[in-house]
Amino acid sequence: MVTIRPEQPRDIPAVRSVHQSAFPTSLEADLVDRLRANGKAAVSLVAQDATGIVGHILFSPVAFDPPAPVVAFGLAPMAVMPGHEKHGVGRRLVQNGLAECHALGACLVVVLGEPDYYGRFGFERASRHGLRNQFGAEDAFMVFMLDAGGHPPPGALVKYAPEFSALPKRGDA
Numbered sequence: 001m002v003t004i005r006p007e008q009p010r011d012i013p014a015v016r017s018v019h020q021s022a023f024p025t026s027l028e029a030d031l032v033d034r035l036r037a038n039g040k041a042a043v044s045l046v047a048q049d050a051t052g053i054v055g056h057i058l059f060s061p062v063a064f065d066p067p068a069p070v071v072a073f074g075l076a077p078m079a080v081m082p083g084h085e086k087h088g089v090g091r092r093l094v095q096n097g098l099a100e101c102h103a104l105g106a107c108l109v110v111v112l113g114e115p116d117y118y119g120r121f122g123f124e125r126a127s128r129h130g131l132r133n134q135f136g137a138e139d140a141f142m143v144f145m146l147d148a149g150g151h152p153p154p155g156a157l158v159k160y161a162p163e164f165s166a167l168p169k170r171g172d173a
């Protein structure tokens, strides 16, 4: 049985371990640490079962150019511990995370990732909603529209937090 809950300080080493196990390098684990240390882990959820922390998802604020007075988040990174995939842990992390973003008043959530995966949750190609990205991504740059608040102007560039600049330009979520 897997529980999804907000990350607590005691989870930090296990969260790092999930990302280091799921991704080929420590870039994502380091990104999580940087975002958390800089107060940008707006929504940080863990999946826990009897063995410990088996998944993690993070949402951090994104800004727009031209600036827009709206709340919006980027989903990244997300990981499920190898050996625990394909049991719906990722799905529950995404769905619970989107609900948390909605509760925080977000008008949208963006992700840079695999369209076949995030499309399952209702993410759509962001360019259809007039949103541009910094990474040169096309299909992989997606958005989940939420109801709250206004929306950025058509053609707006979505700007991830500077902490993301250490990642490869076309890195996945």
Ligand SMILES: CC(C)(COP(=O)(O)OP(=O)(O)OC[C@H]1O[C@@H](n2cnc3c(N)ncnc32)[C@H](O)[C@@H]1OP(=O)(O)O)[C@@H](O)C(=O)NCCC(=O)NCCS
Pocket (backbone or CB within 6 Å): 022, 023, 078, 079, 080, 081, 084, 085, 086, 087, 088, 089, 090, 091, 092, 113, 114, 116, 117, 172, 173
């Ligand atoms: C991607 C990841 C978070 C999915 O976690 P999960 O708990 O297995 O996800 P779910 O159980 O909700 O969904 C599993 C389904 O998604 C599919 N899936 C997983 N990764 C996928 C990908 N990159 N592209 C397309 N489909 C993918 C699986 O094949 C499976 O399909 P099925 O339901 O038809 O069998 C996990 O595999 C992981 O941590 N991968 C390494 C890190 C990573 O790539 N993170 C970013 C995701 S873009």
